[in-house]
Amino acid sequence: MQKINLGAGPAKLPQEVLEQAAAAILDYQQSGLSILEIPHRGKLFDAILEESKALVNELCELDNDYEILWLQGGRLQFSMVPMNFLPQGASAGYIDSGHWAAEAIKDAAVYGNINVLASSQKDNYNQLPEWPKDIDPSLAYLYLTTNNTIFGTQWKNIPHTAMPLVADMSSDILSCPRNYKQYALFYAVAQKNIGPAGVTLAAVHRSFLKKAKSGNASMLDYAAHARQHSVLNTPPVMAIYTSLLTLRWIKQKGKETIFEDNRQKAQWLYDEIDRNSLFTGTVAHAAHRSGMNACFVAKDKDTEKRFIEFCKNNEIVGIEGHRQVGGFRASLYNAVSKSDVEKLVTLMREFENRELQLS
């Protein structure tokens, strides 16, 4: 029996994606080869690459204006962004809204001058920082993390900015309505909403890519990856194929349906967190709450242990909060179904009844 995985990622994948991925390992499309064996320069993989890029272009409504790249190492983007787009002597603006934003700032500072324009670090990131006013228009770019996985906050709308926007969308890409064309560059690890661990999607507006610095080694150069159509080196074929299967599933289900389901899932869960006498949400403002990662705590550690145990006994796993927040984190990524969330909400109610009877 398959468990309900509410982990922060690697996340649950749709059952049909798992079945297709498993079948492809034994024989990819009756080619007599495993998906783990097909050549990365050949018709079979070319078709996977082309279809996956076309789906990203379509689902994100990019109007063919972006180079769509499958890269490796999500965190490597923290370096590649400034290496490519922070010219000597220029500055970049960063919004420090959580752990991964702070790590991106740390890695970027190796390559140039970073201005932290806003931060909620002093509040342990339990809210989004206030959007900065009067941003220096000479900044090379403005960098933000759209969803803060660990702290459960999310930027729903980003104001128009004069400088190029760069966003880490690792934990909310294709999970909610978003104007992707507002961004000069966005990227996302696959293992939350669009695939398995081992591959990172990056989309770079062609006009922004023209501004990239030359002189980087090939693997660290977005333009080199674009010129080689993501096969500058042997790509992670299986991870890209599983991402394609997931993108197909998104298209088939309909992204509007998925967005609406995600809205509903989050509302049910936050409503229960707010109603239930045992639990408290950790994010200071309801408007800042993430639609993907709902963070909450119980009144004490013992109660938390009992609830995690109760979930485990009822086939829900991955609900432990990150050590920087504690308590619980239920991740509601695309492949988590409405009935999965209903089950969690029901368990929260049952748990409350039990605890109140015990006391």
Next chain:
Amino acid sequence: MQKINLGAGPAKLPQEVLEQAAAAILDYQQSGLSILEIPHRGKLFDAILEESKALVNELCELDNDYEILWLQGGRLQFSMVPMNFLPQGASAGYIDSGHWAAEAIKDAAVYGNINVLASSQKDNYNQLPEWPKDIDPSLAYLYLTTNNTIFGTQWKNIPHTAMPLVADMSSDILSCPRNYKQYALFYAVAQKNIGPAGVTLAAVHRSFLKKAKSGNASMLDYAAHARQHSVLNTPPVMAIYTSLLTLRWIKQKGKETIFEDNRQKAQWLYDEIDRNSLFTGTVAHAAHRSGMNACFVAKDKDTEKRFIEFCKNNEIVGIEGHRQVGGFRASLYNAVSKSDVEKLVTLMREFENRELQLS
């Protein structure tokens, strides 16, 4: 029916590895989770990491003296090696024995002064360059590619050197006897002899790692990866697990058996290339021939096309040579069986008979 894949990589994997990998996608060890979903910080993946590192340590006879890392992006090592081990003002020595060595030199030159100590580029790499004499002992390190996948040459024995040796072993790791402890750092993409595409094994001697430069961004810093036990970011869980399955298969079969099989496979094939009136090996000296990638040509393009067609009709694929050499390249990686090679040799004979009858 499974085809015989003699491609240069992603390469054939053992059938039992494919079956176990497919099963793990549906349910990993009865955890109720897919291998694509298990958390990268948790008991299940910790056990995979620990066992895989222990197997590398054992199979390469490293005596626990090395940090064993699973990284992403083989070609990224071309940058990481100089970023970490080429101090300001120092020089590194490189042996230019093929396309990937030349690319490594190009990428390394971004970060410092590179001395090319030997090159066979002028011969289109149809032989190994002469090993350099009187190497400057002040070089930060000496870099080589042990097996040149495209050109079918291989360094069997490396003379003792005073400076640290760094080697790209992407296409011959764990395929033949080698003194791994001779190297300060060696790395290999998994997709030829030890796993699928999407992960790179790196082993760094602990004393060499202490000399690494500080100040690199985390993802480009070997020491940061070592401190975080290869989970500095979300690792490619599935690719590492499939590599573990392959390493287990190597151990179970016995590496001495595999090395002897590989020796036998290469001998059969080269003997046939030398005997067969239609084919000619492309490597100038028999002693330089690779045990992994056997490159050969036919007398003209039409004959080559017919032989490739003949192979395809007999379920052998991936035998086309690289465009820089032409003709054929049969890759004899660990999972290619002796009977696979016997079948190829038989086809070469049959093809010769047919062609001679036709003429």
